[in-house]
Amino acid sequence: MGGSEALPPPLTKEEEQYLLERLPSGDPSVRSMLIERNLRLVVYIARKFENTGVNIEDLVSIGTIGLIKAVNTFDPSKKIKLATYASRCIENEILMYLRRNNKLRAEVSLDEPLNVDWDGNELLLSDVLGTDSDTIYRNLEDEVDRELLYDALDKLSERERTIMELRFGLGTGQEMTQKDVADLLGISQSYISRLEKRILKRLQREFNKMM
């Protein structure tokens, strides 16, 4: 599937205008015609997602659902072309499906066997996940990291330290965007971005010296 040779040609401007004028009447044959004559769009967009691991038959079907939604929700009074609106709906439908698929693939079970030894004992994911004693170590490590970070921050100028504190919410726990920090300090966002990169590099050097 995926060949668009068998599909009818796209609507001419006049044909589309004629049908769109009749779309609000709710006549199902108008919607059918708009769907059939825009199916090429579905094939065209579906092909762009062929490298995602989802087969083309599914992509085209999902795109068709997007097209049905588009024709049903299109508002001819808005100054936007049906093809533009439908393309957005078809693409969005496929993207939503892919996102959901990726989410499902990322989920793993705690009872997932990671390995089986010679005696047939399974090593489960839950066996190697953090335990209570682990969390104590983790807190300790966090504390050491924090101390190292503050030592490194002391090596920065006051202005650099302020930027880092605001950006990463050091002390307050409230991170700010580059734009917010730029507005607050009255400097441009691109300047903050450059400074940030430079400061992070410096911090990294300070860290390396300490470790």
Next chain:
Amino acid sequence: MREMAELEELWSAASPSNGCIICGRVGQDGMRVFGQLICHACEREIVQTDVEDEAYRRYVEQMKLIWLSVLSL
């Protein structure tokens, strides 16, 4: 022989019937896309459906009948 049977099955699925391709109910009003009927109620359901819905996979499968119709034209 098995291939032939599969082809016949495919062909009969692709041949438009009076039943809605989604719910299978016969005699419903709706729209026909390449001869395949989608009844009003199912069309509304499709418009409101989300990829997370349980019925979504079925809609995707049933849409393939429209494409079988296109290819058999």
